[in-house]
Amino acid sequence: MRCINDDRTTSQQIMRPIILLQLIFAGYMCCTSIFYFADHLGFEYLSRKSYSHFHVNEQTYLLAESQRMVLLGHIALVAGIIAQQKTRLSNKYQLTIPLEETLVKLSIFTMLLGLLMNYLPSMLQFKYYLLAVSVAAQAYLMIIGLYKKKPMLLLFGGVFFGLNIINATLTGYKEILLINLITLSFFAYPYFKKVTALFFIPTLFLLMYILPTLTTVIRKKSWTGNKSPQEARAEAYEVFASGRNEELITNNNWTFLTKRLSEIAMFCQYLKHTPKQQPYYGIEILKNAGYALIPRVLWIQKPNTEKLSMERVYKAGVVHRLSPVSAKTRTVIDGYLSAGLPGVFISMLLYGLIAQWLCNKAEELFGGYELGCMIIFNGIFQPLWRGNNWEFIINNMVYGLILMLLLFYVMKHFKIIKIQKL
Numbered sequence: 482m483r484c485i486n487d488d489r490t491t492s493q494q495i496m497r498p499i500i501l502l503q504l505i506f507a508g509y510m511c512c513t514s515i516f517y518f519a520d521h522l523g524f525e526y527l528s529r530k531s532y533s534h535f536h537v538n539e540q541t542y543l544l545a546e547s548q549r550m551v552l553l554g555h556i557a558l559v560a561g562i563i564a565q566q567k568t569r570l571s572n573k574y575q576l577t578i579p580l581e582e583t584l585v586k587l588s589i590f591t592m593l594l595g596l597l598m599n600y601l602p603s604m605l606q607f608k609y610y611l612l613a614v615s616v617a618a619q620a621y622l623m624i625i626g627l628y629k630k631k632p633m634l635l636l637f638g639g640v641f642f643g644l645n646i647i648n649a650t651l652t653g654y655k656e657i658l659l660i661n662l663i664t665l666s667f668f669a670y671p672y673f674k675k676v677t678a679l680f681f682i683p684t685l686f687l688l689m690y691i692l693p694t695l696t697t698v699i700r701k702k703s704w705t706g707n708k709s710p711q712e713a714r715a716e717a718y719e720v721f722a723s724g725r726n727e728e729l730i731t732n733n734n735w736t737f738l739t740k741r742l743s744e745i746a747m748f749c750q751y752l753k754h755t756p757k758q759q760p761y762y763g764i765e766i767l768k769n770a771g772y773a774l775i776p777r778v779l780w781i782q783k784p785n786t787e788k789l790s791m792e793r794v795y796k797a798g799v800v801h802r803l804s805p806v807s808a809k810t811r812t813v814i815d816g817y818l819s820a821g822l823p824g825v826f827i828s829m830l831l832y833g834l835i836a837q838w839l840c841n842k843a844e845e846l847f848g849g850y851e852l853g854c855m856i857i858f859n860g861i862f863q864p865l866w867r868g869n870n871w872e873f874i875i876n877n878m879v880y881g882l883i884l885m886l887l888l889f890y891v892m893k894h895f896k897i898i899k900i901q902k903l
Contacts, residue, residue: 487568489850492671496855498562498836498865501667505866506558510551510813514745516738518544525735543749550748553822554813554829561833570841574893575848575901581625581634583852583897588618588641591888603778606876610884614860616645616661621668621855628672651710653699655692660863662688668855693737694720694730744811747799751810754797755818762793762819770875790872793818812868828871835878836865839885846889848898861885 485491485499495501519525521540576583595611598604619641626635642665649657666681695717702713720726740746755761773786790809794800800808810818816828839862844853859866861881868874892898 486566486570488570492674494850494854495670496667496859497850498833498840499559499566501859502836502866503555503559503562505663506868507555509867510744510811511548511555513738513743514544514548514551516735517740517743517745520735520739539753540749543752544745546752547745547748550752550817550822550825551813554816554825557826557829558833561830561835562837563833565834565837565841567841570844570849572849572853573845573901574889574898576852577896577899580851581622581631584618584622584856585634585637586897587852587856587892588615588622591615591618592641603776606880607884610861610863610877610881613863614856614888616642617664617856617860619645620661620665621851624665624668624672650695650714651699651703653696653704653710653713655688655696656867658688658692659685660866663866664859689738690730690734691721693733693741694726697733744814747808747810748814748817750799751797751814751818756821759793759796761821761824764819766793766815766819766871770871773872773876774879786872786876790870809873810870812871812874815871832865832868832874836862839865839878839882842882843885846885846898847892848901857885857888 486494486497488494491500521544591611592615595608595615598608598611619638621638622634623638623642626632626638642661646658646661649661662681662684666677669677669680695714698717698720699710699713702708702716703710706713708716720729769784769786769789772784772789775783777783787807787809791807793810794808795802812828812832813825816825818824819828840854840858843858843861844850847853847857861884862877864874864877869877889898
């Protein structure tokens, strides 16, 4: 069985789940744990730490068990994707205007509509999906403008995408900048393979070096202090410019690589706690996800989804209740907490099945790979890249599908999309 569609070359379909989603899952859940394991062995970067003898202990076995769980989850994810994979997709609809013109209109429309959501609290969850679609369209327009030597497309996409990057540096979140880097690099790769490889790897290392300290300072000064985001960012830049904070930067980086970048440390704590001290949750987490789907306008007293999902984090002792940190579980962990090994396999199999089905649907409705998969699917369903707890992932799948259908009907109404004649 072929795992890759034969409608285009491999490099021209790297945004499909079998490549992009699988690659990010493997990188985030498997490869990043090497730093935690190195720390467990007594290494820091490439140097031995103060203690020189390593002994196999309970934590070692928990590490091994967690990696087996992640490997099982990876196998199930890929099996689900392949099961829904179609060698050739039948594109029922097609664009009536050129792709570039469609993307310009779509990026403006989704950006304005996303900003409008700030004034509609009950619709706020759609804001982030709409803005993600807009940013994806702008990034792709920038790449297409560069490749086809169309300065107006390059200027339009570059200005808006650049403004998004600048705004991302004010948020205090590492993930936004990393997602933008991944998006831009994957868009560019089919057209500029060597340049993209030379750009992506050094930039990734640079971000890994500066982001832990940059975001720590911004959060401290802006979130809990009395500084504006702009002032906090300026002070964060000063930490690097002064050249006197190498030890602080190094410590922040190692803490980030071993504790925050990987989920393994938290996974080990869950394995230690469940089912020995806390029985498996069964369908309780799914019930929570069901509650999250009910619009608050219909249920004023609906439990806060964030607080509800954090309860199992507190019970396992992953973080203290008084800590301001949000340390939500991931899909693999929720599968384990629900039903152990079978829970991991079944949940990740469904994850792969649904992700690929959504991608197929997007390509069918929006005229093919470029608009359907690259922009719509990877914009609206961007949370599927890294995963989240079941409450937020199921919410993204359901409301993301609703938004995708609404965008389709709007574009069809304005005759941007029509049924393809056979």
